[in-house]
Amino acid sequence: MxxxxxxxxxxxxxxxxxxxxxxxxxxxxxxxxxxxxxxxxxxxxxxxxxxxxxxxxxxxxxxxxxxxxxxxxxxxxxxxxxxxxxxxxxxxxxxxxxxxxxxxxxxxxxxxxxxxxxxxxxxxxxxxxxxxxxxxxxxxxxxxxxxxxxxxxxxxxxxxxxxxxxxxxxxxxxxxxxxxxxxxxxxxxxxxxxxxxxxxxxxxxxxxxxxxxxxxxxxxxxxxxxxxxxxxxxxxxxxxxxxxxxxxxxxxxxxxxxxxxxxxxxxxxxxxxxxxxxxxxxxxxxxxxxxxxxxxxxxxxxxxxxxxxxxxxxxxxxxxxxxxxxxxxxxxxxxxxxxxxxxxxxxxxxxxxxxxxxxxxxxxxxxxxxxxxxxxxITFYRKLTGSLGTVCLLLPLLFALFSKQKPIKNAGYYSMLFGMFGLLWFFLIQCSSSLPLLGELFPYLIIYPKQIAPFLFSEGIYVGLFFSGLAFMWAWVKREIFKEKNADGCKGS
The missing domain is CATH 1.20.1730.10 (Sodium/glucose cotransporter)
Structure with missing residues (x-):
């Protein structure tokens, strides 16, 4: 003992x-x-x-x-x-x-x-x-x-x-x-x-x-x-x-x-x-x-x-x-x-x-x-918690800290939301190895993404940052095209 x-x-x-x-x-x-x-x-x-x-x-x-x-x-x-x-x-x-x-x-x-x-x-x-x-x-x-x-x-x-x-x-x-x-x-x-x-x-x-x-x-x-x-x-x-x-x-x-x-x-x-x-x-x-x-x-x-x-x-x-x-x-x-x-x-x-x-x-x-x-x-938990904060918050926070532009309406919210979605999607794909039925039911979501973009889907943090950046960029492009006004209650409004 x-x-x-x-x-x-x-x-x-x-x-x-x-x-x-x-x-x-x-x-x-x-x-x-x-x-x-x-x-x-x-x-x-x-x-x-x-x-x-x-x-x-x-x-x-x-x-x-x-x-x-x-x-x-x-x-x-x-x-x-x-x-x-x-x-x-x-x-x-x-x-x-x-x-x-x-x-x-x-x-x-x-x-x-x-x-x-x-x-x-x-x-x-x-x-x-x-x-x-x-x-x-x-x-x-x-x-x-x-x-x-x-x-x-x-x-x-x-x-x-x-x-x-x-x-x-x-x-x-x-x-x-x-x-x-x-x-x-x-x-x-x-x-x-x-x-x-x-x-x-x-x-x-x-x-x-x-x-x-x-x-x-x-x-x-x-x-x-x-x-x-x-x-x-x-x-x-x-x-x-x-x-x-x-x-x-x-x-x-x-x-x-x-x-x-x-x-x-x-x-x-x-x-x-x-x-x-x-x-x-x-x-x-x-x-x-x-x-x-x-x-x-x-x-x-x-x-x-x-x-x-x-x-x-x-x-x-x-x-x-x-x-x-x-x-x-x-x-x-x-x-x-x-x-x-x-x-x-x-x-x-x-x-x-x-x-x-x-x-x-x-x-x-x-x-x-x-x-x-x-x-x-322990390594899995460290990757999960580290990835979650990074994919959801990194881009919105860096823009908030260093950008001199006015806030982009909904950019922060959708960047966090889509980053989280990307991370969850990756873990769902990872689970398919032990739950093959997922791949059979949803091949376009589970099997094909890893075949089409193997590097992107090799790690959850890549997928999360990709979708977070995509959402943030879309919000920025949308503002530039439609000249949207600032979000109510945000800095610079």
Whole structure:
């Protein structure tokens, strides 16, 4: 049994970790936060150290998925999960972060809504809410809880969900930020320990070369151009990530937002190197392990008693610091962008705060249900959520951020709608391999598209972006031809 691997010191470590989180929650539980601006964005006074701490911690909850990719594909993981992302981080810091901080809008759907109209903002709210459901992160956390406490996975899902949102609900955004800064320290201790011990016990490059498949030390990893291109496009989801929007909006000034993301890039670089090394060492030392469990199994294999607990709480901190942020932003979107639009009513600030807590509960409950009844790989979930945000929101948002033209009536709404349609169409085609009746009934929709345009239909993100761009372009051409007036209620009207 796994629990026999842990000493009393390991259990003491995890006890102290949860006590520290409880203390942070209690500290802000009794702080008066009746104003929405204080509860949701800490009165927009986030300093540079706090901004960096919460951004770094929030961005790396997919540590199990990253190590899975590194285990299976080697340094291709570093290319797709690090290098491709760095250019987008720099672009975001220089051209986007300052713009967002200067806005009086709190969420990405509000930004879309102001530019393209209420209908587009409402659709963007639902897309963002789904994107913020922490499916992948809760799965990663549940696997860690199962390892440490030897409980069944459904119980691990429930425990992970309850603990992750406890301090969000209790203390608001300040509790999230302070817990993130604390958890950032733990996650770096954990992620550096493993490659350090692996190098000390087994050696460096010569050991890896002798014990890894040759493609694992090749940047291409044996993947096709089409598959690599998907991973190159997915980092664009950074530009439409609601947590980035929320963090930038809560910064003290534009300078904090810009400089903060550039500093984060240095921390993320260290983390990326460590996670790639962990996947490589895991493949070389324990090649028969389940890739999803590679990082945990390697850490428990190499580390001595006392450090096993430190390692696991570091991994938990990595995941929980992302779950809390996603649930918190999901709650904010629910209370500000979904509930008021459904019931067409203005709500008080105190009710908005209460509704956000319900939104957090709904988000974590959906994550538990999806993980319990739909069994897919972590990589599949990452592709799905990354693709959804990119295909639906990227083109409308880039136009809204950088275009000096007047808004195009309905362009944002139909671009999002058709992007979603394209993505769903692709997944329907993928399902036809296990449901051949679909192809027999609808050959023009299921079989022929892949034969006519094999590259386009090789990945969902291509199909989604194609239809999103087509809808946006049609709206633009229509405006130019018919000289339509601006949408009511949009910027520039």
């Amino acid at each position: 796994l629990e026999s691997k842990f000493s009393n010191l390991d259990y003491l470590s995890i006890l102290l970790y949860f006590l520290a989180l409880a203390m942070i929650a209690l500290k802000f539980r009794f702080l008066k936060q009746s104003k929405a601006v204080e509860y949701f964005v800490a009165s927009r006074k986030l300093t540079l150290p706090m901004f960096v701490g919460t951004m770094v911690a929030t961005w790396y909850g997919q540590v199990a998925g990253i190590s899975e990719l590194s285990f299976n594909a080697g340094i291709f993981n570093w290319l797709t999960q690090a290098l491709f992302w760095y250019g987008i981080y720099i672009f975001f810091a220089i051209f986007v972060a300052g713009k967002l901080q200067e806005q009086e809008l709190w969420t990405l759907p509000q930004y879309i809504g102001r530019f393209y109209g209420k209908k587009a903002g409402f659709l963007a709210a639902w897309i963002n809410f789904f994107k913020m459901i922490p499916i992948v992160y809760l799965l990663s956390l549940a696997l860690l809880i199962r390892t440490f406490f030897n409980v069944d996975l459904p119980i691990a899902f429930l425990l992970g969900g309850v603990v992750s949102i406890f301090y969000c609900i209790s203390g608001g955004y300040r509790a999230v930020v302070y817990s993130d800064c604390f958890q950032m320290l733990l996650m770096y201790i954990a992620i550096i320990l493993v490659p350090f011990y692996a190098y000390h016990l087994y050696g460096g490059v010569s050991f890896l070369k002798a014990n890894l498949p040759s493609e694992h030390l090749n940047l291409s990893g044996g993947f096709s151009f089409s598959e690599t291109l998907v991973w190159a496009i997915i980092p664009l989801t950074t530009l439409v990530n609601p947590t980035f929007f929320q963090r930038c909006h809560s910064a003290r000034n534009p300078k904090v937002a810009k400089k903060g993301i550039l500093i984060c890039l240095l921390f993320w670089g260290v983390f990326d190197i460590c996670t790639t090394l962990i996947g490589l060492y895991a493949r070389a030392i324990i090649p028969n392990v389940d890739p999803k469990d590679a990082i945990v199994t390697l850490g428990l294999t190499l580390l001595p008693s006392g450090l096993k607990g430190v390692f696991l709480i570091g991994l938990m901190a990595t995941v929980m610091s992302t779950i809390d942020s996603h649930c918190f932003v999901a709650g904010q979107i629910f209370s500000q962008d979904i509930y008021p639009k459904i019931f067409k009513s203005k709500i008080s600030e105190s009710k908005m705060i209460r509704l956000s807590k319900w939104g957090m509960f709904i988000s974590i409950a959906l994550a538990i249900l999806i993980n319990s009844y739909l069994s897919f790989s």
